[in-house]
Amino acid sequence: MQSNHEASPVLFPPAIRSIRDPTDNSEVQTKRNRGLFHGAILLFVLSLLLSSCASYNSLEFQKQLGVRLVDSLATKETVLLFRNLKTISDHRIIFGHQNTTQYGVYWRGDSARSDIKDVTGSFPGVYGWDFESIPRNDSTKARDVVPRLVREAYERGGINTFSWHHRNPVTDNSFYDTTVAVQYVLPGGAYHEKYLRVLDSLADYSRQLADNNGTPIPIIFRPYHELDGWWFWWGKHYCTPEEFVALWRMTVDYLRTAKGIKNYLYAFSTDRWFDTDQEYLERYPGDAYVDVVGMDNYHDFTPKGDSVEFVTKKLKIISTIARERGKIAAFTETGSLFIPDSAWWTGQLYKSMDDDSVRIAYVMMWRNPGPGQFYAPYKGQASAPDFIEFRHKKRMLFQEDLPNVYKTVIMEDLLSRTLGEPETGSEP
Numbered sequence: 001m002q003s004n005h006e007a008s009p010v011l012f013p014p015a016i017r018s019i020r021d022p023t024d025n026s027e028v029q030t031k032r033n034r035g036l037f038h039g040a041i042l043l044f045v046l047s048l049l050l051s052s053c054a055s056y057n058s059l060e061f062q063k064q065l066g067v068r069l070v071d072s073l074a075t076k077e078t079v080l081l082f083r084n085l086k087t088i089s090d091h092r093i094i095f096g097h098q099n100t101t102q103y104g105v106y107w108r109g110d111s112a113r114s115d116i117k118d119v120t121g122s123f124p125g126v127y128g129w130d131f132e133s134i135p136r137n138d139s140t141k142a143r144d145v146v147p148r149l150v151r152e153a154y155e156r157g158g159i160n161t162f163s164w165h166h167r168n169p170v171t172d173n174s175f176y177d178t179t180v181a182v183q184y185v186l187p188g189g190a191y192h193e194k195y196l197r198v199l200d201s202l203a204d205y206s207r208q209l210a211d212n213n214g215t216p217i218p219i220i221f222r223p224y225h226e227l228d229g230w231w232f233w234w235g236k237h238y239c240t241p242e243e244f245v246a247l248w249r250m251t252v253d254y255l256r257t258a259k260g261i262k263n264y265l266y267a268f269s270t271d272r273w274f275d276t277d278q279e280y281l282e283r284y285p286g287d288a289y290v291d292v293v294g295m296d297n298y299h300d301f302t303p304k305g306d307s308v309e310f311v312t313k314k315l316k317i318i319s320t321i322a323r324e325r326g327k328i329a330a331f332t333e334t335g336s337l338f339i340p341d342s343a344w345w346t347g348q349l350y351k352s353m354d355d356d357s358v359r360i361a362y363v364m365m366w367r368n369p370g371p372g373q374f375y376a377p378y379k380g381q382a383s384a385p386d387f388i389e390f391r392h393k394k395r396m397l398f399q400e401d402l403p404n405v406y407k408t409v410i411m412e413d414l415l416s417r418t419l420g421e422p423e424t425g426s427e428p
Contacts, residue, residue, distance in 0.1 A: 058262075065409065068326060070266050070291050071256050077406040078218040078263050081159065082291060084405040085328045089361040093331075093353055094159065094397045096126025096364035097376050101149050105368050105378040111149055115368050115378040116398070120391045123399035126362045127153040132165040132175075134202050147208040154217045157402050160209075161220035161267070161332075161364070164202075168233045169195050175232055182239035182247050196254065203259035216263035218406065222332060223251060226271040226296050227283055241283045248285040269294035269332040272306075277317050287325050292361075293318050294332030301336050301348055311352040319359040331363040335375030339383040345390035354395065 058079060059072045065083045074082075088094065097116050100123065102108075104115040116124045129146055150160050168177040169185050185195035209217045224234045227244060234244065248268075255261045268290045274280040284290065295318055299305045315331060322329035331353065336344050353363065368374040377384040391398060403410055 070252065070289055071262055071264065073262050075216055075262050078265060080409065081218045081405050082265055082328065084410045085361040087410045089328060089359045092397045093360055093395050094125035094362040096128055096362050097124040098128035098364065098367035100124055100127055101152065103369060105371055105374050111152055115376055118379045119377050119384050119387055120398060123156060123158065125397050125399050125402050126159045126161060126364060128364055129160065129162045130165055131162050131202055134205050150209050150217060151211060154211060156399055157404055158399055159405065160217060161222060163225055164223040169198065178233050178235065178238050180238050181233045182243045186243065186246050186250065199251065199254050203255055203261055206261055218263050218265065220267050220292060221264045222267035222269055224248060225269045225332065228270045228273040244283045245285045249289055252289050265291040267292035267294055267332060269296055272297040272300055272314060274314065277321055280317055280321065290327060292328045292330055293322050294330040296333035298334055308348050308352045312355050312358060315353060315358045315360060319357060323359065329360045331360050333364050333366060335366045337373065337375060339377060339381065342382040343386045344383055345386045350390055350393055
């Protein structure tokens, strides 16, 4: 089942410019350009207002924008990112890719490149990274490469998100080592002080994630993901709901209060093991500790999974939770290994999200480390033509489509005026 609209280029107006859509007639084009002009003027005025503030009070700024973040002292750029992602999620979905400028299927070390850009001409709008090597930041990758790539993504206007595949803190073995650990890193546990030193290292490393003026770059931090699974040491089989909530709150409190990290949005993301909002919220740490609610889901796109319809059902659940609690919803990880279905992007992934009740800010594909593992197409890969069609679906946004989410307030009516209403629903 395909969406009932034709593919067309999608562009946001970060500046006043004319956009030619070859599918538009002259009258439609004139109206679109007029909307772009007025929209760009509005963004320019808002940008002046935001930059003219003599002093900055984060909590007051959040109240003015009608949002409430986990961090009442969050930086202005972080607050604006949260506000703008909420607005975008009502209309569009930003495409993301893990390690997209660090390497691709047949290349490495060229940060001006991405498999996504090779295929579509645009970088993804969301860039995924991992704090896995922290605190072992003696490696060049951890110390130099990733902070530079994060800075470059930010300078392009991209959005950076970090997961955290941290090794088992009790055994110091892989994050797949499911030796019981959570209860021992909590206050009073034998490994509590050791774990705080890990968080110290993570906070110290995070201070490198700043622009050339030293301004902290907003980060969507997604620790302890897929918590309802059984493959990580923080999984549901290895700690009680109360222990997991305590771990989450301890982590947020320590980074936010003790270490003064003010540029994080905190993302809570389960795997697919829920069918109701009550099941999703079983280990939810509370609204005061979560900015983003998400889901990772690979399995339901496989022949053994529950099907695309169940992906949609679960995305609706997290969308509702986000709306009711003032949070952002996101499809925080997904993909199809090797993409054997050449029409997967439009026939499965887009179909799963193309529903009026699905309001997610972004969807993130896993990485492309080489021909032995990839989740996004590269030039010449069988699904590349379908991915180009997916890229031009009206709900999808890539890097070149994004406004400046850190300096301006995106107005909801501006999205409709400049891009037209996204068409949803399926045709028989």
